[in-house]
Amino acid sequence: MSRIAKSPIKLPAGVEVSLSANTIAVKGGLGKLERAQYAGVKVVQDNGALTFAPTNESQEAHAMSGTMRALVAGMVEGVSKGFERKLSLVGVGFKAQAQGARLNLSLGFSHPIVKDMPEGIKVETPTPTEIVIKGVDKQLVGQIAAEVRAFRPPEPYKGKGVRYVDEVVVIKETKKK
Structure with a gap:
């Protein structure tokens, strides 16, 4: 067993x-x-x-x-108790703003990204570079956090992008002449 x-x-x-x-x-x-x-x-x-x-x-x-x-x-x-996932935005001009059940993201693209939250998920932005996703369903909280991170995952040369707070991004060394 x-x-x-x-x-x-x-x-x-x-x-x-x-x-x-x-x-x-x-x-x-x-x-x-x-x-x-x-x-x-x-x-x-x-x-x-x-x-x-x-x-x-x-x-x-x-x-x-x-x-x-x-x-x-x-x-x-x-x-x-509930579940929560924290994300941080790393990059010049990257910011997030929560408006009710919507998350507005500015991630360096030519257009803003708007993510609608499903029922049962609350999103907060304590600072413009932090996102807190809360809910009672563990799978749904993790899925929404992964979808938000997928808009701009951290890149390996400067580390810019959306990352989990506890995530470690290994920075690659640039090419040498």
């Missing part, structure tokens, strides 16, 4: 989990998330904890029990 699936998920105060035949719904202070339940994994809720176990001895059921446990743990953390 997956070692990850063996550890139960402790539910924090204020988080409710409802299990049905084919969905798992997690509701908390920050929102509500639903995920389809894999048929080969049995989910049991007791004493404020969730446990995951494969229903049969197939390799796929063992693997999916750990995967389901990790996905539901992310859902529980998302509705209780």
Whole structure:
């Protein structure tokens, strides 16, 4: 059995989990998330904890029990604490501005870039060169951050572009004569 699936998920105060035949719904202070339940994994809720176990001895059921446990743990953390990704803009004249559910970017192109945020995602710009993307869905927050970074990824010679705050860009040495 997956070692990850063996550890139960402790539910924090204020988080409710409802299990049905084919969905798992997690509701908390920050929102509500639903995920389809894999048929080969049995989910049991007791004493404020969730446990995951494969229903049969197939390799796929063992693997999916750990995967389901990790996905539901992310859902529980998302509705209780939330997730955020921080991006920084490096380059002369690069700036960002959040306007409600829109992010306006000036990244050195001849035109401004406007990114509309999907429902459930909040974007903030504490300074013109910092972007903070927040939400309850871990996958969606990471996807939106990756899409914003893809507008101008860091280039290897000067390091200019959009990068994650904790990202290390290795700068290449220029050609010598």
